[in-house]
Amino acid sequence: GAYDGTAGVAAAVALAAWFVERGQPPQADLIVTVTRAEESVWFPVSYAGSRMALGRLHPEELEARRRDTGRTLAEHMREQGFDPDAIRGLTPLRKGRFVEVHIEQGPVLSAAGDTFALVTGIRGGLRYRTAQIHGAWAHSGAAPRAARADSVFAFADLVTALDSDWAETLARGEDLAVTFGIVDAASPVHAMAKVPGELGFCLDLRSDDKAILERTDAKLAIRIAGIEAQRPGIQFALGPQSHSMPVQLSAVLLEGLRQAALALYRPLPEMLSGGGHDAAAFAAAGWDAAMLFVRNEHGSHNPDEAMHPQDLAEAVAVLAHWLDHKQDGN
Amino acid sequence: GAYDGTAGVAAAVALAAWFVERGQPPQADLIVTVTRAEESVWFPVSYAGSRMALGRLHPEELEARRRDTGRTLAEHMREQGFDPDAIRGLTPLRKGRFVEVHIEQGPVLSAAGDTFALVTGIRGGLRYRTAQIHGAWAHSGAAPRAARADSVFAFADLVTALDSDWAETLARGEDLAVTFGIVDAASPVHAMAKVPGELGFCLDLRSDDKAILERTDAKLAIRIAGIEAQRPGIQFALGPQSHSMPVQLSAVLLEGLRQAALALYRPLPEMLSGGGHDAAAFAAAGWDAAMLFVRNEHGSHNPDEAMHPQDLAEAVAVLAHWLDHKQDGN
Numbered sequence: 001g002a003y004d005g006t007a008g009v010a011a012a013v014a015l016a017a018w019f020v021e022r023g024q025p026p027q028a029d030l031i032v033t034v035t036r037a038e039e040s041v042w043f044p045v046s047y048a049g050s051r052m053a054l055g056r057l058h059p060e061e062l063e064a065r066r067r068d069t070g071r072t073l074a075e076h077m078r079e080q081g082f083d084p085d086a087i088r089g090l091t092p093l094r095k096g097r098f099v100e101v102h103i104e105q106g107p108v109l110s111a112a113g114d115t116f117a118l119v120t121g122i123r124g125g126l127r128y129r130t131a132q133i134h135g136a137w138a139h140s141g142a143a144p145r146a147a148r149a150d151s152v153f154a155f156a157d158l159v160t161a162l163d164s165d166w167a168e169t170l171a172r173g174e175d176l177a178v179t180f181g182i183v184d185a186a187s188p189v190h191a192m193a194k195v196p197g198e199l200g201f202c203l204d205l206r207s208d209d210k211a212i213l214e215r216t217d218a219k220l221a222i223r224i225a226g227i228e229a230q231r232p233g234i235q236f237a238l239g240p241q242s243h244s245m246p247v248q249l250s251a252v253l254l255e256g257l258r259q260a261a262l263a264l265y266r267p268l269p270e271m272l273s274g275g276g277h278d279a280a281a282f283a284a285a286g287w288d289a290a291m292l293f294v295r296n297e298h299g300s301h302n303p304d305e306a307m308h309p310q311d312l313a314e315a316v317a318v319l320a321h322w323l324d325h326k327q328d329g330n
Numbered sequence: 331g332a333y334d335g336t337a338g339v340a341a342a343v344a345l346a347a348w349f350v351e352r353g354q355p356p357q358a359d360l361i362v363t364v365t366r367a368e369e370s371v372w373f374p375v376s377y378a379g380s381r382m383a384l385g386r387l388h389p390e391e392l393e394a395r396r397r398d399t400g401r402t403l404a405e406h407m408r409e410q411g412f413d414p415d416a417i418r419g420l421t422p423l424r425k426g427r428f429v430e431v432h433i434e435q436g437p438v439l440s441a442a443g444d445t446f447a448l449v450t451g452i453r454g455g456l457r458y459r460t461a462q463i464h465g466a467w468a469h470s471g472a473a474p475r476a477a478r479a480d481s482v483f484a485f486a487d488l489v490t491a492l493d494s495d496w497a498e499t500l501a502r503g504e505d506l507a508v509t510f511g512i513v514d515a516a517s518p519v520h521a522m523a524k525v526p527g528e529l530g531f532c533l534d535l536r537s538d539d540k541a542i543l544e545r546t547d548a549k550l551a552i553r554i555a556g557i558e559a560q561r562p563g564i565q566f567a568l569g570p571q572s573h574s575m576p577v578q579l580s581a582v583l584l585e586g587l588r589q590a591a592l593a594l595y596r597p598l599p600e601m602l603s604g605g606g607h608d609a610a611a612f613a614a615a616g617w618d619a620a621m622l623f624v625r626n627e628h629g630s631h632n633p634d635e636a637m638h639p640q641d642l643a644e645a646v647a648v649l650a651h652w653l654d655h656k657q658d659g660n
Binding site: 039041104105106107108111123125127129137138139140141142143144145147150152153155156157159160163166167170177179180181182183184185186190191192193194195196199200202204206273274275276299300301302 | 371434435436437438441453455457459467468469470471472473474475477480482483485486487489490493496497500507509510511512513514515516520521522523524525526529530532534536603604605606629630631632
């Protein structure tokens with residue numbers, strides 16, 4: 001999308017430009033930070049850029065393999081002109097405060113008629129990126145129902161079971177999101193008239209509570225054991241798990257931004273971020289971190305992302321007001 | 331597989347060779363027929379070769395498009411050195427009797443310890459080769475459950491619903507097989523962290539009874555309407571349907587083969603063919619048609635097909651005995 005990430009960079013530059021144009025600096029140092037590789041589309045490594053800067057990337061994560069090329073993060077960095085070894089010995093950034101402006105990635109603000117919001121926390125994720133269901137290939141007309149080990153039917157069992165577990169979790173007032181982003185029973189070995197013996201899938205679980213992620217993961221194992229028992233010949237192989245921890249953002253920063261918005265405009269709505277963001281990496285490193293979400297009408301991670309520049313300008317004005325009126329001087 | 335089709339050709343040649351070596355012809359003319367394109371993997375046209383020979387291929391079927399190249403059957407025939415126009419004016423074969431020997435495509439004979447069997451009928455099929463589920467793309471963390479139109483969850487609803495309809499149909503003693511051979515939510519537009527907005531699938535329904543296929547198709551439409559009602563934003567598009575009719579094989583031929591087997595060896599087991607075969611095209615054209623299945627230990631349409639030559643020889647001996655002892659002289 002055109003705004004995911006870029007809007008935040010534009011906001012930080014606009015904020016700095018505002019103080020430059022006024023000719024009078026804010027009460028605290030303002031550093032515009034641009035990080036790369038927040039998204040972990042290709043490598044099973046979350047927040048790679050910010051965690052490198054924070055000195056929190058484990059050396060073995062540089063050896064993580066890109067899902068299409070099979071080559072490591074370090075190899076790809078070298079190819080792009082970067083030096084992964086320099087990162088190994090990097091002195092971590094000195095702790096400070098981190099504020100991130102980002103388009104909302106869902107429809108919540110637009111639907112409520114709000115222009116921007118305070119983000120109070122960032123969901124953590126628990127992911128299986130290369131899960132497989134192994135069954136038995138068979139002729140679609142000739143294999144009797146009882147003799148089949150059909151990976152698509154086993155997959156459907158899993159999805160409907162997790163769908164119902166998900167609904168129950170929400171009904172208890174707990175936070176959870178369940179997504180199967182990729183489902184692959186479409187390789188050249190599959191055919192219309194074959195009982196599918198293999199299916200690959202990705203599973204992405206998210207919650208603001210680590211305990212809920214762990215409980216859902218335990219429930220997943222029970223569901224899988226149940227399906228394997230009911231469908232002889234079916235075997236799940238979830239593969240490696242990757243995860244990121246849920247984080248609460250800084251109560252102190254949030255209060256400052258809350259007051260600034262109230263002074264300039266109105267009370268701000270508050271919400272959770274379902275998507276992961278670099279602010280989570282800063283918070284996990286012990287920084288005070290905060291986020292503002294700007295509404296976006298068509299979801300994110302797609303070509304239809306939409307943002308009104310006026311909404312972003314309002315969010316930047318709140319940051320400027322907060323920096324001008326900070327009481328603690330940090 | 332190495333035996334699917336080829337075993338039948340070998341059986342026919344062996345049968346002819348047996349009479350040649352003996353120096354005394356059978357009571358009826360014996361013609362070895364080799365047909366192409368029984369399988370309809372690439373084109374939505376069943377039994378293309380035999381139906382051409384029988385003068386029963388509709389001219390518009392020559393315009394059917396191959397699923398990968400998008401070019402027509404006629405174009406591909408020309409490229410291979412054949413003349414599709416010659417087929418348009420072809421005089422159909424004079425009616426006769428057709429016997430097909432084929433490996434079994436499932437595990438039934440092997441499991442029962444039988445070496446070969448009489449086939450009493452051939453299942454018909456009803457297929458949607460290019461079905462689609464349209465939903466809404468969204469961010470896996472940011473789109474709340476109630477706001478999602480997730481094509482994978484909608485697909486799982488359909489599979490579990492048909493699974494239960496299938497079990498009920500079998501419990502009534504009726505014949506049905508349900509297969510989703512290809513399931514595609516794995517194109518480059520899909521990603522681990524996206525709620526999938528599109529899913530493609532193939533559905534293959536088979537039964538020995540046209541009424542059951544039609545009833546299952548009607549039930550499918552009701553299931554889809556229910557899922558669409560329960561998941562706003564989800565829309566199924568099944569696309570064109572292709573089908574083949576179930577056929578009963580010739581009672582007269584079956585009785586002749588039954589008697590020959592009894593005289594030579596033992597009573598033959600009898601079974602339905604789940605896979606389609608050219609014998610169905612001959613039967614549909616009004617020929618007396620029959621089939622023998624030879625056991626095969628590892629299913630068909632895969633590299634592990636296995637056949638004992640001795641089993642095929644036994645089946646050929648039954649055919650030879652039948653041709654030598656036919657009473658009606660036809």
